[in-house]
Amino acid sequence: MFASIRSFFRSSKRSNGKKKNRTPKEQEKKNEEMKEKFYERFQVGKKLGAGNFSVVKQARDTVEERDVAVKIMSKKKLTKEDKEAIKDEVAILKNLQHPNIIDLYGMFEDDQSYFVVTELVQGGELFDRIVEKEFYHESDAAAVIKLMATALGYLNENGVVHRDLKPENILLTDKNDDTTVKLADFGFAKEINPGGEGSELKTTCGTPGYVAPEIIMGKPYGKEVDMWSLGVITFILLCGYPPFYHENQAQLFKLIKKAKYKFDPEFWSEVSDDAKDLVKGLLVVNVEERFTVDDVLDHPWIKNGGCDKDITPALNELRGYQARRRLKKHMLAVKAIKKFEKAGGLAGVVKEKKHELAVTMPVDDMSTLDTVDDESIEVKE
Ligand SMILES: Nc1ncnc2c1ncn2[C@@H]1O[C@H](COP(=O)(O)OP(=O)(O)O)[C@@H](O)[C@H]1O
Numbered sequence: 001m002f003a004s005i006r007s008f009f010r011s012s013k014r015s016n017g018k019k020k021n022r023t024p025k026e027q028e029k030k031n032e033e034m035k036e037k038f039y040e041r042f043q044v045g046k047k048l049g050a051g052n053f054s055v056v057k058q059a060r061d062t063v064e065e066r067d068v069a070v071k072i073m074s075k076k077k078l079t080k081e082d083k084e085a086i087k088d089e090v091a092i093l094k095n096l097q098h099p100n101i102i103d104l105y106g107m108f109e110d111d112q113s114y115f116v117v118t119e120l121v122q123g124g125e126l127f128d129r130i131v132e133k134e135f136y137h138e139s140d141a142a143a144v145i146k147l148m149a150t151a152l153g154y155l156n157e158n159g160v161v162h163r164d165l166k167p168e169n170i171l172l173t174d175k176n177d178d179t180t181v182k183l184a185d186f187g188f189a190k191e192i193n194p195g196g197e198g199s200e201l202k203t204t205c206g207t208p209g210y211v212a213p214e215i216i217m218g219k220p221y222g223k224e225v226d227m228w229s230l231g232v233i234t235f236i237l238l239c240g241y242p243p244f245y246h247e248n249q250a251q252l253f254k255l256i257k258k259a260k261y262k263f264d265p266e267f268w269s270e271v272s273d274d275a276k277d278l279v280k281g282l283l284v285v286n287v288e289e290r291f292t293v294d295d296v297l298d299h300p301w302i303k304n305g306g307c308d309k310d311i312t313p314a315l316n317e318l319r320g321y322q323a324r325r326r327l328k329k330h331m332l333a334v335k336a337i338k339k340f341e342k343a344g345g346l347a348g349v350v351k352e353k354k355h356e357l358a359v360t361m362p363v364d365d366m367s368t369l370d371t372v373d374d375e376s377i378e379v380k381e
C-alpha cells in the first residue's frame, strides 16, 4: 500500500479545518508539485473504460515497475458526497484481498484530480467478451456466477455490500481466459456489520435494471441486494436480455417490485431447469427467502458446473443488447437526471442522498425487449 493513501486521508481531514491562504502564485506552485508527484511516477497510457465521473486509463508505475489501471476523477465535477464516496471506495477496497476482487494499490490526488490506482485487468468487461464468442455454454455462465458468488461470500464475511453489481463492473483478467472474473467499482460499496445480519442501509442507489426491490421500496436493506443483482446478471447470461425492462422507469420499478419476469420459451426452451431454478431462487422479492451466497454455491447448477447445453442463441440477443446499451448510455444519462430531478427522485422512496440516485440511475438501460405489456408477464410463483 502506498504511503499516499495515508496522506490522502490526512489531507482530507485537514481540509475540514482551516484552509491555508495561499497567494495565487503559491497555489500554482503547489498544484504543479502535487501534479508532478503522480505524473512523475506514473506514465499514463490508453483509455480502458469510463464511468459516470471517471475515466480509467492504463499506466506504468515506474516505482513498482508494473502496469496498473488508474481511475481519474476530476475534482471539478465532484460534489462533497462524491468525494466522500471516493474515500469510502478506497477505504473499503484497501481492506479487501481476494482473487476475484480488484486489488487496490493506492490513491493519489493533485489539485484537479483524484487518482485511484488498482491492479490492471486486461480482459475487458465480461459482456463484451461473451458477445465475441461464437459458442456459449451454460457451463461458461455457471463458472462466472460461481466466482461472483465466491467474491460476494468474501464481501459478506467482511461486512461489505457492493450495491452496484452489473456487467460493466465485472472484469475479465486476461484475453485468453473467459471465466476468471474480478469484481470492480466499489464506488457505491458500504460497510455493514461483518457477518452482516440485518438491514442497515437506506441510501437509494444502484442501477435501474439491477436494483433490488427493497431499495426501490425504500426499505432498509442489506447484503441481499447484491444477490438480487446476481440474479439479474445470471438471467442475462443465460438468455441475452434482461429480466426487467420497461421504457418507463416507474413501470420498470413496478415490474421489479413484483419480480415480474418470464422465461420466454423462444429463448429459454434450451436452458436447463437447474439454471432456471437458480434464477428463480435469486429473483425473489422477500429477502428472507432469496438465495444466499451459500445457497448459490450449494446449488446443483453451480456444483455441477452448469451443463453442456449450448445456449449460443443467447449470444445474438446479447450482442443486440450490448450495442443498444452503449448507444443509449449518453442519451439516457442526460434524460434520466432531468427526469429524476423533476420528479424529486423515486416516488415515495427514502432518499438520504438524492444525488447518489441521480448519479447512478442514468447509467444503464436495457432495450432488448419491446415495451412490456404488463398483462403478458407471468408472475413468478
Ligand atoms: N482495474 C481495471 N483494469 C481494467 N479496466 C478497468 C479497471 N477498472 C475499471 N476499468 C474499466 O473502466 C470502467 C469504469 O471503471 P469503474 O471503476 O467502474 O468506474 P465508475 O465508478 O466511474 O463506474 C469499467 O467498467 C472498466 O471497463
Ligand SMILES: [Mg+2]
Pocket: 051, 168, 169, 185
Ligand atoms: Mg462502473
